[in-house]
Amino acid sequence: MSALPLPTLAMPPADTVQRARESFSDFIEAYRDKLSHLFGTRHDLDSGGTERGVAPFVIQRFRDVDPLSVYVPEQYGGRGGTIGHSLTVLEETSYHSLPLSLIVGINGGLFLQPVAKYATEEAKQHVLPSYVRDRKFAGLMITEPDYGSEALSMETGWRETDRGTIRIEGTKHWAGLTGWADYWLLTARPRTSSGGLRRDVDFFIADANQPGQHVEVEELYPNLGLKMIPYGRNRVDVEVPQAARLEPHSTGVKMMLDTLHRSRLQIPGMGMGYLRRIFDDALDHARERFVGGKPLLDYDQVRARLARLQSFVTGTAAMCMETAGTAGVDRDLFGDGLKANAFKTVVTDWMQEAAQSFLQLMGAQGYREDHRAGRALVDSRPYQIFEGSNDILYQQVTEAVVKAMRRLKEADLGAYLREEPLTARAAATFGDSLSFDVDWSMPQRKLVDLGRAISRIVTMEMTIELGERGFSSELVSNMLEETRAEVRSILETYRGRGLTGVVEGAGAPEWLARVRPAG
Structure with missing residues (x-):
């Protein structure tokens, strides 16, 4: 079976090394301009997403600025491997193209970072300089x-x-x-x-x-x-x-968890640009589209949708801030499953909900492969599946919390979350809503429900920290209000949902035989 042909790339320009030494702000500005030109003028963005593969000039222009070099340490010809810089590249890329941002993430988070951390020196010397110099691709x-x-x-x-x-x-x-x-x-x-x-x-x-x-x-x-x-x-x-062969610091399983947790913690970088773009496009549409003699923006339900989309952007910014400060390759993250799983699940749920909401606002014109709304729907959906199905990760979030609670002999969820650093301040804003004893032997569906709630409380905690570092208090307040309401709704489901099951052999409902004519 022959694969899709990879576009042939020209050799890198002579000033590649000089670019590697320029300031990050100059680099990211040049990259932003390149993407804006590429997707705003040269490339038909809407129709491009309907075809398989990548046009050669898209890859060529993308690699001209050498964005993947942000994942490579300086001693091997890269820009340093700083997590904050990597997240910024993901954000700028996903604002224009979510698939292209995923290509960046696959290369960086799933290959270059683990190689830079765990590979033998011989392997690093063989792979990393040539990767930067010859513009190669890699995966896991x-x-x-x-x-x-x-x-x-x-x-x-x-x-x-x-x-x-x-x-x-x-x-x-x-x-x-x-x-x-x-x-x-x-x-x-x-x-x-x-x-x-x-x-x-x-x-x-x-x-x-x-x-x-x-x-x-x-x-x-x-x-x-x-x-x-x-x-x-x-x-x-x-x-x-x-x-x-990569050299784990202890076991191969811990090396894999460290790699996957770091990758999950960086998914908000992809979500950041994607959610910003959906919010920007949805807001523009709401201002320009008139229904009933007034713009969509004047309708309360539309404003509610836009406010929720904006809250997603704020919460994702908080996750990016936290990841940039705590997920460097110098740290072992195999034990950071609670935070990594919470970040990955929440931001990918938001990405899919944002696509659904954007499509609803766009109406029929958005229900096309060559429209950003329709494409966002199918492009964001697998994010809830790969790198750990969200249902499974939510279950693992609850299991991690329950394990810690049992170790402390604390049955009250609220009491525990108010002491847990990842949730303390956010949990305190719920009053008595979280004050109930956890059933140690709850069924799987309850584990998933509770994990959804806990994960959102984690993102609220990060958003509170974002506000304390000088971010807009109004945007922080809106995000907390939106997410708190969602958590309370999830908890109602958790505490109230019965354990219904499949009725075997039910067959097709014979509803026609049960019709009673009106009158």
């Missing part, structure tokens, strides 16, 4: 056809060969940039002498341009959205040198 392969959420049960295995190399065999799918990536970060479990698989996970760098390291594309998937990015099923049968 974890998911398998039978093991998505159950990543630790993956069947891809590795073993040492008689030649002192490492042989990796298995099947991976739904890896972004299938067929395009020059480098893959492959995950596999060590094989035992009897052919079984151990429980730990290892990461390996495969260089597709080296003999024996090419990953074969067996099938390309017709993904519903994010059409700029190729996905598919891949047959892994590669042989890599020992130096290609």
Whole structure:
């Protein structure tokens, strides 16, 4: 199976090194201007999202400013690898194109950051300078056809060969940039002498341009959205040198959690630009569209939708601020699951809700593949699925809180949340709404409900901190009010919803036989 052709890129201009030394503010201004020109004049943004792949000039102009270099440490030719700078690049990119921002995130959060942190020095010297110099692409392969959420049960295995190399065999799918990536970060479990698989996970760098390291594309998937990015099923049968194996600080599982948590904490960077753009476009439409002799903006329901969209922008800004200050590659984040899962789930729920609301405001004209509203609907939806299904992550949020409560022998949710640093000030604004005992053995649906509430309280806490650092008090107040109302609604569901189940063998409802004529 041949992959979508990756646009051929010209060699980097001679001033690449000089650009790497310019100030970040100059760099991001140049990048912003390049994107504005590219998507505002040269590229037909609306129709471009309906076709698979990327026009060559889009990739060429995108790489002209070398945005992925923000993920690479300076000693390897990059701009330093600062998380705040990476988030800013994600934001600027997603304001114009969510799929292009995801390409940045795949390369940066799922390859360059773990390589910069865990790779051997030999591997870093081989990969990172050439990545910047030759404008390469890279990705991560974890998911398998039978093991998505159950990543630790993956069947891809590795073993040492008689030649002192490492042989990796298995099947991976739904890896972004299938067929395009020059480098893959492959995950596999060590094989035992009897052919079984151990429980730990290892990461390996495969260089597709080296003999024996090419990953074969067996099938390309017709993904519903994010059409700029190729996905598919891949047959892994590669042989890599020992130096290609990443070196965990303790276990491979902790290395994977550190990588995934850092990536989840950076998803608000993609959400930031995307949500800003939806709010800006929705506000412009509400001002310009007249119904009943007055602009949409004069209707209360429209103003309510816009206020909620704006609250999403404020809350996402708070998450970006927190991530930029606490999620650097110098920190081990394997234990930061509560915050990482809360950030990922809430911002991706907001992204999908924003798309639904924007489409509702646009009406029929938005229900098109070549309109931003229609495209946002399908492009944002997989964010609630990849890097951990939101239902599962919400369950894990509750389980983490319940585990801590049991350790402290504290049954009252409100009492615990008012002492937990990630929720303390936000929880205090709920009065007695959170004052109830948690059922240690609650069913899964309740775990998910409670996780949705707790995750939003976490984002409220970050927004309170944003306000204390000088952000608009009015915007902070609006976000807190919107989210507090949503949390209370979720808690009503949590406490009041019965445990209904599927009625087996019910068949089709025979409603016609039960009609009673009126009159």
